[in-house]
Amino acid sequence: MSATRDAAADRHLREAEDRPLGIDELLERVRADYQRIGAREAYDAARAGEALLVDIRYAALRERDGLIPGALVVERNELEWRLDPRGSHRxxxxxxxxxxxxxxxxxxxxxxxxxxxxxRxxxxxxxxxxxxxxxxxxxxLPVTP
Structure with a gap:
């Protein structure tokens, strides 16, 4: 009986993994894999040289709202190319x-x-x-125009 239940549970998990995810579920899953950081903690880590802030907002938002001083601006579509330590375009x-x-x-x-x-x-x-x-x-926190 237990083996049958285990097989059914395994089948259910495989089916759940194969189905498409909505964006809310996807966000929940990816966020479960790491510890997110608050604004003050990010500011302190960047000031101490312990973290690199990378601004991926598109140009119109940066122009409208300003920049975080010291943050590296990398367009989202270039992020992986620019930050892969082994990449030719890093x-x-x-x-x-x-x-x-x-x-x-x-x-x-x-x-x-x-x-x-x-x-990844x-x-x-x-x-x-x-x-x-x-x-x-x-x-x-500091913002420059």
């Missing part, structure tokens, strides 16, 4: 797989997916900013 800041990267988008959604993608490249310390740039600004 930026000088992409120094190794142990680099702590904090991805920043506008509100903290696209950055979660981007951080998950960086994890072996950047195991990649994370994202809860609430994104809007949370950074709401916390009163």
């Amino acid at each position: 930026l000088p800041e992409a120094t190794g797989h142990d680099l702590r990267i904090v991805v920043v988008c506008d509100e903290g959604y696209a950055s979660s997916l981007a951080a998950a993608s960086l994890h 490249l072996g950047l195991h310390r990649a994370t994202d900013l809860v609430g994104g740039f809007q949370a950074w600004r709401a916390a009163g």
